[in-house]
Amino acid sequence: MDAMKTWFWISSIFLATLLFRPIKKLIFTQRVRRAIRQLKRDLTEEELKNLEKRTIPMTALITVTFSLMFNSVVMSKFFK
Numbered sequence: 001m002d003a004m005k006t007w008f009w010i011s012s013i014f015l016a017t018l019l020f021r022p023i024k025k026l027i028f029t030q031r032v033r034r035a036i037r038q039l040k041r042d043l044t045e046e047e048l049k050n051l052e053k054r055t056i057p058m059t060a061l062i063t064v065t066f067s068l069m070f071n072s073v074v075m076s077k078f079f080k
Helices: 003-039 045-074
Strands: none
Touching: 003 045
């Protein structure tokens, strides 16, 4: 692997790591509000924990995909 590809992967992983927590909070908040609106009641602690667990894989997929696409666009001038 040359230095540019190594930098691409390191910066992509770093960006995904930085974005994970705020994106998780955003998605979790939206899911909780939607569940409250549909059920017309407050959620229990168990339901909140279950929603949070189900949010993690979706957040990981979104952040990794975004960081890879973002870095490929930003670093495309170096790969030509």
